[in-house]
Amino acid sequence: MSQQGDRRGHEDDWWGELYRRDTDDVGPAPAADSVDDRFDSASRTVAGPPPPTPSPASSPAPGAPWGPPAPHHPAQPPRPDPAPGPAGPPPADAFEPGVLPCADAHEWADLGPDTVLDGARCGAATLRAVSSRGESARRRGEPRQDALLTARFGAGPGGLVLVALAGGAPGAVGAHRAAREVCEWIAGAVGRSYARLVDDIRTGNRGALKSGLHRLTDRALGRLRARAAELGLDPAEYAASPRCLLLPTDPACRTRVVFGAGDGGLFRLRGGAWQELEPAAPGPEAEAAGGVPVPAAPFRFRASVARPGDVLLMCGGGLAEPLRARPALAGHLAQRWTEAEPPGLAAFLADARTRVEGYADDRTAAAVWEA
Numbered sequence: 580m581s582q583q584g585d586r587r588g589h590e591d592d593w594w595g596e597l598y599r600r601d602t603d604d605v606g607p608a609p610a611a612d613s614v615d616d617r618f619d620s621a622s623r624t625v626a627g628p629p630p631p632t633p634s635p636a637s638s639p640a641p642g643a644p645w646g647p648p649a650p651h652h653p654a655q656p657p658r659p660d661p662a663p664g665p666a667g668p669p670p671a672d673a674f675e676p677g678v679l680p681c682a683d684a685h686e687w688a689d690l691g692p693d694t695v696l697d698g699a700r701c702g703a704a705t706l707r708a709v710s711s712r713g714e715s716a717r718r719r720g721e722p723r724q725d726a727l728l729t730a731r732f733g734a735g736p737g738g739l740v741l742v743a744l745a746g747g748a749p750g751a752v753g754a755h756r757a758a759r760e761v762c763e764w765i766a767g768a769v770g771r772s773y774a775r776l777v778d779d780i781r782t783g784n785r786g787a788l789k790s791g792l793h794r795l796t797d798r799a800l801g802r803l804r805a806r807a808a809e810l811g812l813d814p815a816e817y818a819a820s821p822r823c824l825l826l827p828t829d830p831a832c833r834t835r836v837v838f839g840a841g842d843g844g845l846f847r848l849r850g851g852a853w854q855e856l857e858p859a860a861p862g863p864e865a866e867a868a869g870g871v872p873v874p875a876a877p878f879r880f881r882a883s884v885a886r887p888g889d890v891l892l893m894c895g896g897g898l899a900e901p902l903r904a905r906p907a908l909a910g911h912l913a914q915r916w917t918e919a920e921p922p923g924l925a926a927f928l929a930d931a932r933t934r935v936e937g938y939a940d941d942r943t944a945a946a947v948w949e950a
Contacts, residue, residue: 689756691722694710696709707947707948710725716941724758724941725755725941727742735828741769744822757817760802776791781832789882844899847889853913890948891947897942898943
């Protein structure tokens with residue numbers, strides 16, 4: 580038998596010993612004969628009988644002078660009220676997670692929180708980012724399929740902030756793993772080349788940026804396909820739609836770069852009105868061999884110079900789709916996000932989770948407010 584088997588057998592024996600009925604308890608001895616007990620007995624003998632206990636009627640009320648302290652109940656921090664969205668006021672549990680996903684004792688890396696929330700100051704901009712499990716996944720006890728990663732490389736004006744988000748294939752068992760892995764692979768490549776990227780962004784070398792980030796995205800998606808082959812899965816079952824935002828930390832540089840492939844959207848709020856910065860996705864490509872249609876996932880790239888007061892929003896399909904289809908949601912967010920100051924983290928979470936009837940997927944987004 581292997582060492583692993585011996586160890587497991589030993590653990591089973593220990594577990595059985597813990598619950599055996601014929602095992603003596605190892606609690607305190609039946610007779611009170613400890614050093615503390617003897618000290619208490621001697622103290623009572625020397626001090627004499629204890630003073631009489633005052634009756635309840637003569638005892639001062641809690642909180643009164645020389646009385647017992649009043650019970651302290653710590654105040655609970657107020658919860659942000661769910662903002663009424665396009666579908667009217669959300670239910671009382673709209674922000675409350677539902678059933679926890681089922682855990683595997685041998686795959687702890689698969690566990691993820693219901694919601695990830697982050698924010699930072701990046702040069703002249705304020706960043707807010709969130710990824711939150713959708714209502715349908717909460718009801719079914721499924722993990723959040725979207726992934727979010729925020730990272731800063733370098734320090735001072737030569738630094739670079741990366742926000743990477745990805746949505747897994749809908750209904751696929753390993754969708755959340757694929758989304759997390761593609762974000763980590765892209766972040767590793769950006770981190771190794773961030774100095775060159777910052778230089779290209781500052782000098783406006785758009786051609787070099789586009790070709791380099793295109794190769795980076797293709798390699799990341801290729802690694803997902805290779806990983807699917809290792810796991811014996813169809814590539815469509817282990818796929819993800821990555822979208823990334825690059826923010827230089829130099830306050831003098833206002834160029835914002837967004838790249839990726841697949842579902843999602845890129846929007847800009849300027850002058851109180853939303854502008855979609857990506858063209859509509861093309862239809863399916865020509866049929867491949869065997870008559871199987873190949874879905875199109877074109878590379879997306881956008882490098883633009885921000886103006887003071889702009890709000891740039893990069894999001895996954897769970898927020899992009901209702902934002903396109905429901906003008907009431909677009910108007911609601913425009914009103915909320917054109918205030919003098921960017922929202923705090925809790926307020927941004929509430930805004931991103933604004934309830935829209937018929938849309939219950941994960942909500943993942945990153946927004947940048949320009950000072």
